[in-house]
Amino acid sequence: MVGAPSNPMTDSPDICRMLAERLGGTVTTLHVPMILSSxxxxxxxxxxxxxxxxxxxxxxxxxxxxxxxxxxxIGSYISALTTDQATAESLLA
Incomplete structure (x- = not known):
């Protein structure tokens, strides 16, 4: 789903924040991946x-x-994924 149903211009960070609020969680934005040497x-x-x-x-x-x-x-940076059907099918191919 791109955008919230009430506003198609809502972007991913807003959708993540709204989902976290509904689930009683919090959102932390990671602007860059953490790369460690070992x-x-x-x-x-x-x-x-x-x-x-x-x-x-x-x-x-x-x-x-x-x-x-x-x-x-593969790197276990995420434990769940929200995506569209075409992207999911490409990941499973």
Missing amino acids: AHIAAAMRQEPQIAIALVIGVAWGQEKVKAIKACL
């Missing part, structure tokens, strides 16, 4: 309370994003 450092970072995130929902669609979405899924 698995040891990554494991240490995951143990920090402010970084421990139980559920990360990715919201993305479009053929130009398929490679990036696939990389996020």
